[in-house]
Amino acid sequence: MTMLRWVLWGVFAVCFAGTAWIAGKMAIEHNTPHGGGHAVAGLWKPLAGAIIATNITGILAGVATFS
Known part of the structure; x- marks a missing residue:
């Protein structure tokens, strides 16, 4: 455990x-003509x-404590 x-x-x-890296890229790209759209595309x-x-970790924790 x-x-x-x-x-x-x-x-x-x-x-x-x-996520923090993508948010930083969005903040930097906000002033470009793209408006941060490229960074938002990578956020998912x-x-x-x-x-x-x-x-996956939750399932493994459940299995480990069940047995």
Whole structure:
């Protein structure tokens, strides 16, 4: 369980960093003619990764505590 918790926090940190990176790109591109649209197009990747990773980690935690 301790290892699973460390993995969960690692996944959370990576997803948070990816989302912060995209938000920074959006802020920088806001003043360009594109208006930040390219950065917004890439926003779904870290968010989808966060949803999938937390669901998998939750399922594994449930299985580990069930047995």
